[in-house]
Amino acid sequence: MASTAFMRYLAQQTEVEQQDSIDAIRRCFDSLLAEFPLSYGHWKRYADHEVRHGSVERATEVYERGVKAAAYCVELWSFYAAHAVTHWSAQPDKVRAVFERAVRQVGSDYLADKLWDRYIAFETPRADASATPDHSAVGALFSRVLRLPLKALDSYWARLGQLASTCSSSELLDGAAEAALLAELEARGVAPQPQPGAEGLDEGARKLRVMPMLEARYNLLGLTWVPNPNPNPNPNPNLMPMLEARCTPHPHPNPGPGPNLHLALGTSLTLTLTLALTQAYT
Numbered sequence: 001m002a003s004t005a006f007m008r009y010l011a012q013q014t015e016v017e018q019q020d021s022i023d024a025i026r027r028c029f030d031s032l033l034a035e036f037p038l039s040y041g042h043w044k045r046y047a048d049h050e051v052r053h054g055s056v057e058r059a060t061e062v063y064e065r066g067v068k069a070a071a072y073c074v075e076l077w078s079f080y081a082a083h084a085v086t087h088w089s090a091q092p093d094k095v096r097a098v099f100e101r102a103v104r105q106v107g108s109d110y111l112a113d114k115l116w117d118r119y120i121a122f123e124t125p126r127a128d129a130s131a132t133p134d135h136s137a138v139g140a141l142f143s144r145v146l147r148l149p150l151k152a153l154d155s156y157w158a159r160l161g162q163l164a165s166t167c168s169s170s171e172l173l174d175g176a177a178e179a180a181l182l183a184e185l186e187a188r189g190v191a192p193q194p195q196p197g198a199e200g201l202d203e204g205a206r207k208l209r210v211m212p213m214l215e216a217r218y219n220l221l222g223l224t225w226v227p228n229p230n231p232n233p234n235p236n237p238n239l240m241p242m243l244e245a246r247c248t249p250h251p252h253p254n255p256g257p258g259p260n261l262h263l264a265l266g267t268s269l270t271l272t273l274t275l276a277l278t279q280a281y282t
Contacts, residue, residue: 005035022053037069040076047083056087067105077102078115085122095122103144113152116145135163135171143173146218157218161211169206173214178206181213185220192216 009032016024029046033039043066050059063080070076084098099119106112120141127135142160146153164172173181185191192215198208 009035017049022049025049033066033069038073040066040070040073040079043070043076044079047079051083051087059083060087067101072106072109074106074109074112074115077106078118081115081118081122085118092122092126107144108148108150110149110151112148113150113155116141116150116156133167135167136174138163139167139172140177143177143214146214147221149221153218153221157215160214164207164211169203169210173210178210178213181217185213185216188220190216190220 009028012028013032016028025046029042029049033042033046036042043062047059047062047066050056050062060083063076063083066076067073067080081095081099081102084095088094099115099122102115103112103119107115120138123137123141124135127133127138139160142156142163145156146160150156160172182191192212195208195212198205
């Protein structure tokens with residue numbers, strides 16, 4: 001039974017971690033994750049062991065294996081991005097490449113806010129640290145987020161408003177992006193009415209145009225997406241509520257949260273153990 005196998009792996013994991021032999025740890029985690037590849041907490045723990053034993057490169061390999069096995073797991077991609085930020089601080093383009101892979105894969109997940117928060121937190125100090133602060137990269141991230149039906153969407157709109165009070169309109173939306181957004185809003189029939197004084201090209205005029213346009217795009221999500229009150233038409237009553245909105249083994253078109261159907265685990269007991277263990281590692 002899957003539950004028996006999982007319990008055996010847990011006992012084995014405890015033993016090898018106490019011994020702290022990296023070779024034994026690798027054998028244990030390789031076997032465990034071959035059978036339970038969606039157990040994202042174990043991928044992170046495995047990578048942490050590799051880092052602790054001095055091999056960031058092997059930890060990266062573990063994460064690469066993990067995101068291939070659990071490609072639609074927001075949490076695992078977020079852990080990988082955090083690993084990249086910590087260990088590749090001198091290679092920002094390499095870090096961005098991981099973030100971009102992550103948001104392409106799971107950025108539209110209903111609970112992807114932690115991933116987007118990490119990305120924004122990565123770019124923000126770089127914008128502030130330059131001789132001439134430029135928040136264009138941060139503004140572009142907020143513009144992307146405001147197109148996605150995330151649970152934390154309202155907080156991103158509020159944070160964009162705070163950013164707008166301290167940066168220029170071009171950092172929020174450059175000329176080409178402004179024209180493209182206006183065309184999209186006009187095509188959808190929701191373009192904001194021009195405000196008095198918004199006709200010019202000076203900073204004040206652009207802000208009077210840009211912010212209402214961004215708000216219209218943000219409000220558009222509320223007009224086009226209504227969360228399904230019952231996203232899982234055939235719920236399993238044995239699945240714990242904490243399983244909601246966890247990583248799924250396949251892409252899902254529904255932007256609302258979905259259950260973690262960790263089919264390889266087999267029983268609700270093993271599901272409970274896996275999620276409880278994962279929570280302890282995160």
